Amino acid sequence: MTETQHQRLYQLGQEVIRLEAEAVARLARRIDANFARACQLMLRCEGRVVVTGMGKSGHICGKIAATLASTGTPAFFVHSGEASHGDLGMITPRDVVLALSNSGETDELVFIIPLIKRLGVPLIAMTGRPDSTLARQATVHIDVSVAQEACPLGLAPTASTTAALAMGDALAVALLEARGFTREDFARSHPAGSLGRRLLLKIDDIMHTGDAIPRVPETATLDQALLEMTAKKLGMTAVVDGDGRVQGIFTDGDLRRLFERGDCDIHTTPIREVMTRGCATAPPGMLAAEAVKLMEDRKINALLVVDDDNRLVGALNMHDLLRAGVF
Structure with a gap:
């Protein structure tokens, strides 16, 4: 031509x-x-x-x-x-x-x-x-x-x-x-679309529950927490008391910061001394889109889900939300 x-x-x-x-x-x-x-x-x-x-x-x-x-x-x-x-x-x-x-x-x-x-x-x-x-x-x-x-x-x-x-x-x-x-009305008629997933999907649908939740008692040592994190593969572990109430969280980021300090023994350091207290949590039933915003606002990659009595019922991370198409 x-x-x-x-x-x-x-x-x-x-x-x-x-x-x-x-x-x-x-x-x-x-x-x-x-x-x-x-x-x-x-x-x-x-x-x-x-x-x-x-x-x-x-x-x-x-x-x-x-x-x-x-x-x-x-x-x-x-x-x-x-x-x-x-x-x-x-x-x-x-x-x-x-x-x-x-x-x-x-x-x-x-x-x-x-x-x-x-x-x-x-x-x-x-x-x-x-x-x-x-x-x-x-x-x-x-x-x-x-x-x-x-x-x-x-x-x-x-x-x-x-x-x-x-x-x-x-x-x-x-x-x-x-x-x-509304956008919510639109999502209800498009449940399989990306907007439907963003607006209708709840964290209950994608969070890890039961034995899949990484958790250690507050009496655990750092090495025990690291073994739990490795086994559950969420890049963190919850720290709970004897009644299952969340006391804190320990993440990959916390571990990196400890290594940078270089002043702790992983075999003897109690997890309660190095965990993050007052960590972000979410209630069951929260929309996955709201969880994304919470995690972005707090600049965190993992989230614990707790009931009204602060007992641990689930956990999820950004990878779970990505796989669910919530972005």
Whole structure:
């Protein structure tokens, strides 16, 4: 491929981005009373928002439905072609229909308009032609027309589908804000995602418990503490009294500082003389994200989990949080 051909490809790519960016920018002027009415219809909906379309618009419908559903507005996609072959039964009188068609004359959509109206279901139309059949028959029409497609042939839906997608996002975000939808709500609908892990995972789910907790009695010597740390591989050990209450912690960092001093005998030094007292602890049920902040604020790599009576019930370190994807 010649340099001239390369340059032409660059120009075509830049032109497509420019045209689609302009198409989206023009949508800002279309956020009007009809947009607000569409939002109100969906906010008052007691069922679900049924998003329907054909072809490339159908693909955009699927994404809009998914975005609505994940941001607090129950929604699903129905293929317009399948609607007249049984799938219309998915629509109930409690729903709202959001129909997409750039021309507003898509046969499969126009065919089911009377059936939607018979159900008494509000119909929100998103088209590129305000004078089209779909636009005229809709309860509310949102104009997503574009000056031209980015396709040089003016045939393939490009700028028009981008505009429709952006308007769908605008609806979803406006509804999200109106519903008071929070980050925690989002996490609950995305429990497998990184945000869900950060916001919903608790330290109980990842902490070491039972015999896996490194612990020594306060009567132990330093060498006994080092053996426990080596065995449990958390880079620290808790120091507890006879009732299992935490008295302190001894960490790899404490050991390095002792070696730098060079003035202790590991076989005879009582652990209570070299442990860190008043160490950071966390209660069961703390969110893992809160544990991360606590450890970062205290500049520590390990955390002991204690009950209301300061008895040791668990332990974790930064590696546990990293493995759980809490960052």
